[in-house]
Amino acid sequence: xxxxxxxxxxxxxxxxxxxxxxxxxxxxxxxxxxxxxxxxxxxxxxxxxxxxxxxxxxxxxxxxxxxxxxxxxxxxxxxxxxxxxxxxxxxxxxxxxxxxxxxxxxxxxxxxxxxxxxxxxxxxxxxxxxxxxxxxxxxxxxxxxxxxxxxxxxxxxxxxxxxxxxxxxxxxxxxxxxxxxxxxxxxxxxxxxxxxxxxxxxxxxxxxxxxxxxxxxxxxxxxxxxxxxxxxxxxxxxxxxxxxxxxxxxxxxxxxxxxxxxxxxxxxxxxxxxxxxxxxxxxxxxxxxxxxxxxxxxxxxxxxxxxxxxxxxxxxxxxxxxxxxxxxxxxxxxxxxxxxxxxxxxxxxxxxxxxxxxxxxxxxxxxxxxxxxx
Amino acid sequence: xxxxxxxxxxxxxxxxxxxxxxxxxxxxxxxxxxxxxxxxxxxxxxxxxxxxxxxxxxxxxxxxxxxxxxxxxxxxxxxxxxxxxxxxxxxxxxxxxxxxxxxxxxxxxxxxxxxxxxxxxxxxxxxxxxxxxxxxxxxxxxxxxxxxxxxxxxxxxxxxxxxxxxxxxxxxxxxxxxxxxxxxxxxxxxxxxxxxxxxxxxxxxxxxxxxxxxxxxxxxxxxxxxxxxxxxxxxxxxxxxxxxxxxxxxxxxxxxxxxxxxxxxxxxxxxxxxxxxxxxxxxxxxxxxxxxxxxxxxxxxxxxxxxxxxxxxxxxxxxxxxxxxxxxxxxxxxxxxxxxxxxxxxxxxxxxxxxxxxxxxxxxxxxxxxxxxx
Numbered sequence: 001x002x003x004x005x006x007x008x009x010x011x012x013x014x015x016x017x018x019x020x021x022x023x024x025x026x027x028x029x030x031x032x033x034x035x036x037x038x039x040x041x042x043x044x045x046x047x048x049x050x051x052x053x054x055x056x057x058x059x060x061x062x063x064x065x066x067x068x069x070x071x072x073x074x075x076x077x078x079x080x081x082x083x084x085x086x087x088x089x090x091x092x093x094x095x096x097x098x099x100x101x102x103x104x105x106x107x108x109x110x111x112x113x114x115x116x117x118x119x120x121x122x123x124x125x126x127x128x129x130x131x132x133x134x135x136x137x138x139x140x141x142x143x144x145x146x147x148x149x150x151x152x153x154x155x156x157x158x159x160x161x162x163x164x165x166x167x168x169x170x171x172x173x174x175x176x177x178x179x180x181x182x183x184x185x186x187x188x189x190x191x192x193x194x195x196x197x198x199x200x201x202x203x204x205x206x207x208x209x210x211x212x213x214x215x216x217x218x219x220x221x222x223x224x225x226x227x228x229x230x231x232x233x234x235x236x237x238x239x240x241x242x243x244x245x246x247x248x249x250x251x252x253x254x255x256x257x258x259x260x261x262x263x264x265x266x267x268x269x270x271x272x273x274x275x276x277x278x279x280x281x282x283x284x285x286x287x288x289x290x291x292x293x294x295x296x297x298x299x300x301x302x303x304x305x306x307x308x309x310x311x312x313x314x315x316x317x318x319x320x321x322x323x324x325x326x327x328x329x330x331x332x333x334x335x336x337x338x339x340x341x342x343x344x345x346x347x348x349x350x351x352x353x354x355x356x357x358x359x360x361x362x363x364x365x366x367x368x369x370x371x372x373x374x
Numbered sequence: 375x376x377x378x379x380x381x382x383x384x385x386x387x388x389x390x391x392x393x394x395x396x397x398x399x400x401x402x403x404x405x406x407x408x409x410x411x412x413x414x415x416x417x418x419x420x421x422x423x424x425x426x427x428x429x430x431x432x433x434x435x436x437x438x439x440x441x442x443x444x445x446x447x448x449x450x451x452x453x454x455x456x457x458x459x460x461x462x463x464x465x466x467x468x469x470x471x472x473x474x475x476x477x478x479x480x481x482x483x484x485x486x487x488x489x490x491x492x493x494x495x496x497x498x499x500x501x502x503x504x505x506x507x508x509x510x511x512x513x514x515x516x517x518x519x520x521x522x523x524x525x526x527x528x529x530x531x532x533x534x535x536x537x538x539x540x541x542x543x544x545x546x547x548x549x550x551x552x553x554x555x556x557x558x559x560x561x562x563x564x565x566x567x568x569x570x571x572x573x574x575x576x577x578x579x580x581x582x583x584x585x586x587x588x589x590x591x592x593x594x595x596x597x598x599x600x601x602x603x604x605x606x607x608x609x610x611x612x613x614x615x616x617x618x619x620x621x622x623x624x625x626x627x628x629x630x631x632x633x634x635x636x637x638x639x640x641x642x643x644x645x646x647x648x649x650x651x652x653x654x655x656x657x658x659x660x661x662x663x664x665x666x667x668x669x670x671x672x673x674x675x676x677x678x679x680x681x682x683x684x685x686x687x688x689x690x691x692x693x694x695x696x697x698x699x700x701x702x703x704x705x706x707x708x709x710x711x712x713x714x715x716x717x718x719x720x721x722x723x724x725x726x727x728x729x730x731x732x733x734x735x736x737x738x739x740x741x742x743x744x745x746x747x748x
Contacts, residue, residue, distance in 0.1 A: 017394040020387065020414065023685075023703045040394065040414055271698060280694070289697040293667070311397075320654070323663040324645060329397045 002027060003282055004061035006048040007068035008037035010330035010340065011259040014267070015067065016040055018275035024283070029057045036331045051075040058084055063282050065236075069096055069257050070139075087282055088236030088257045096257045099135045099164045106252055109231035111224055113252040114243075116166035122158045128165045137162040169251050173244040175211050176262035179225045180237040180277045183284040188277065189225055190270065190290045192218065193262050206358050207262050207298040209269055212351060213244065220250040228255065237278040239263060261300070265345050268326050269296025294347060295354045301342035301367050303335035309369035311335040318364050319344060325361065334369075341367050376401060377656055378435035380422040381442035382411035384704035384714065385633040388641070389441065390414055392649035398657070403431045410705045425449040432458055437656050439610075443471055443631055444513075461656055462610030462631045470631045473509045473538045480626055483605035485598055487626040488617075490540035496532045502539045511536040543625050547618040549585050550636035553599045554611040554651045557658040562651070563599055564644065564664045566592065567636050580732050581636050581672040583643055586725060587618065594624040602629065611652040613637060635674070639719050642700050643670025668721060669728045675716035675741050677709035683743035685709040692738050693718060699735065708743075715741050 001024045005012045008030030016026045016037060026041040033045050046053040048068070054075025058064040063085040064076070076090035095101045106113035117128045126132075130152070136145035136159060148168060149158060174195040181187045194211035213221075221242060228240055239260030241253040263274035272288035280287055301313070311334060319325055329342035344361055348354035375398045379386045382404030390400045390411060400415040407419045420427040422442070428449025432438040437459040438450070450464035469475045480487035491502045500506075504526070510519035510533060522542060523532060552564040568585035587595075595616060602614055613634030615627040637648035646662035654661055675687070685708060693699055703716035718735055722728035 013394065017391055020391040020394075020705070021700070021702045023705050023707075025413070039399070039416070042413070286691060286695040288694070291697075317660060320662070321660040323665075326395070328395045331394070331397050333397075 001025070001063070001283060002061045004029070004058050004064040005037070005041075006054065006057075006064070006066045006071045008032065008035035008041070008043065009067055010036050010332075010342075011067040012037045013040065013330060014264075014328070015259060015275045015278060018273060019279045022279070027057070027061060029053065034333060039331075048072065048075075051078065055079060055082075058086075063087055065278075065282055066093065066258055069093055073097065087234070088232070088238070089234040092232045092234045092236070093257055096255055098137050099140065099254075100137045100162065102254065103164050103166070105231065109227060111227050111231070111252055112250065114167040114169055116164050118162075118164060120162045122160045126155075126165065128167065131168045132165045133168050134158060135164045135166065137164065169243045169253075170246045171243050172246045172248075173211070173213070174253075175213065175221065175242040175244055175250075176207075176239055176260065177221055177225050177242065178237065178239050178260060178263045178266075178274050178277075179229055180281050180287060181229055181235045182281050182287055183235050186287050187226070187229055188287040188290055189222070190263060190266060190274065190277075191292050192221055193265070195262060205300055205362075206355075207265055208351070208354060208358075209265050209292060209296050214248070217244055217248065217250060224250060224252060228252075235281055235284075237274065237281055261340075261343075264328070264343050265296040265298040266290070267328065268345050268347060269293060294349055295351055297346050297348070297354045297358050299344045299346070299358050299362055300340055301329070301344065301365065303337050303339040303341055303367050305337045307368040308336045309334055309371065311341060312368050312370050313342075314366040314368060315364040319361055322357075322361070324348065325357070335367055375399070375437070375657060376435045378403070378432050378438040379411070379415075380428065380431075380438070380440045380445045382406065382409035382415070382417065383441060384410050384706075384716075385441040386411045387414065387704060388638075388647075388702070389633060389649045389652060392647060393653045396653070401431070401435060403427065408707060413705075422446065422449075425452065429453060429456075432460075437461055439652075439656055440467065440632055443467055447471065461608070462606070462612070463608040466606045466608040466610070467631055470629055472511050473514065473628075474511045474536065476628065477538050477540070479605065483601060485601050485605070485626055486624065488541040488543055490538050492536075492538060494536045496534040500529075500539065502541065505542045506539045507542050508532060509538045509540065511538065543617040543627075544620045545617050546620045547585070547587070548627075549587065549595065549616040549618055549624075550581075550613055550634065551595055551599050551616065552611065552613050552634060552637045552640075552648050552651075553603055554655050554661060555603055555609045556655050556661055557609050560661045561600070561603055562661040562664055563596070564637060564640060564648065564651075565666050566595055567639070569636060579674055579736075580729075581639055582725070582728060582732075583639050583666060583670050588622070591618060591622065591624060598624060598626060602626075609655055609658075611648065611655055635714075635717075638702070638717050639670040639672040640664070641702065642719050642721060643667060668723055669725055671720045671722070671728045671732050673718045673720070673732050673736055674714055675703070675718065675739065677711050677713040677715055677741050679711045681741070681743040682710045683708055683745065685715060686742050686744050687716075688740040688742060689738040693735055696731075696735070698722065699731070709741055 004027040008028040013036040028037040028041045029044045048071045051072045051074040054072045055078045058079045065087045073094045076086050095105050131150045178190040192211040193209040196206040239256045243251045266273040324347040326345040378401040382402040387410040402411040402415045403418045422445045425446045425448040428446045429452045432453045439461045447468045505524045548569040555561045566585040567583040570580040613630045617625045640647040645665045698721040700719040
């Protein structure tokens, strides 16, 4: 089967890696000729935001999918009309691409998400109380395009673009659930994971599975995931990012219509990974067993501040000496501050052992460049 | 790092798949432009048995290795003289390539292997008692080039080529151990596996781990593996195929200087697979934890008799519905009788459950071609 993926980053790379267990041909489209997928797939250099390039790339494929949601929805619509299978479908990608549509989708489908106001410019009257979060309608990614407005004096830093303003949740935990649906209608979730974010880079740092949550919270999440899947009216694999507030209530932060950083520990931590599951969705195969093997966690390898250029992973050999620890690099030649370069998965028998191990590993590894700037 | 592999079959493919976790560049050399590695590595079409082609392929690589042992040793010797790292070294490949040298190597190094006689033609006087096994000095592979001579009347079918004639062992079990050594001198073995061969095709059929053997047998094997590794004077990953006779004694059948079919269940059955271990050997990294997760087994998917052409895997969707079952296909477009097309790994909580599951799966799947010849 000819499978086309818009985007050639690490998510695509790990999908293709997993799918090398099978006999399909992968095609990728990415502007960067040296992207993570360039040398392991049939690669087309091009812009997945350009309608015509998406149509040209996708027209002879059996299925077209994404590993990044910022793609030309118009292009995908044309492909759907031409009879190409697009997973997830263009409609749900469009909704998720635009924060305003995404919030309205939650509201219409009775999916709990923080109260919000839509503004088209910063001149509009603000009706939502302080503190609130401004999320740009489009262009947000990896924490970009999101800021907290605490009080009057923060108002001058507001972006003058169409945005969602939403209540700032008093967060107890950040959680995530990955859910998949195939064309036959079969649905499976992965165990809920718990995130610990680095406040400086706003990039996910540790990810732990299973999350330490009550049965009630577990139930709230399961209901939300199923409601989302029903309302989305699309096959695909989705990551729903959630907030648990200090009163025990779950709120949807946002959803990614694709493979997600919060599912990486599934590579060794679960009977099958999110990549295997997504592959099965693309081919409408029976969905895979997602049960976990005890505790697992993930640590992002992110380019350190002040280092740019040819990457050097300091301390990796020491990490490779540890049992039950798995290094995953993304085949990116150059690092820059905050760039996701890889991750490390850890398995453990208890949550305490897992956290200790993750903290120990974090202090062992540095993602720097070959020339020390100091 | 530029890693060159002679051969582009499934062993190379699964090595590259595993190593996509890291940042290296893989190069493969194979005569078949549509081999399993052709589209997932920097591929050179050529003959790995030709000295010059091996030298040209390898001269700009950081390390050159093999995924098949029938390669030009002369080419590898030139590369070693040019300073290219060759793993395993040319000397041990040469010894293993030639059954006569291999048997003499076991004898010289006090490694138990069935008593033998060397003949250069079938005219020589046969001193070994019936029944015995004739193994051609070169060219044997996947059971080819090996035959049993039971009695006088079988003598006329003897091959008229340089051969080893060896005592036929009264086999209780066929076992295998995989052992790896890196340049730093670190050595690690995988748990011993037990094979169940299909007498018709003489291809490995089931492979079970851990083997059901006594502590004494376990010790004999450990001593043999370490002796082998010491005598080989080479880093590398080796699979030592063993016979356990009905009196409880272990004999070496033969050794492969490479990744091996008997280690495939390590992909999901062990903390790290033989592919991860071999990658670490190639880069002289700390060797990986090889402990097993309970019971695991492997079933080869072999082209069924009478079917040739574009492959069709009957029953695979039913297998994908089973938990703890992993399908691995090798990306080969065409099947032919006896061709290894893939394998299925199974995890279980007991040996009985494992065997039941393997037998059940064997009856579910057929490797045939798209047009039924009947």
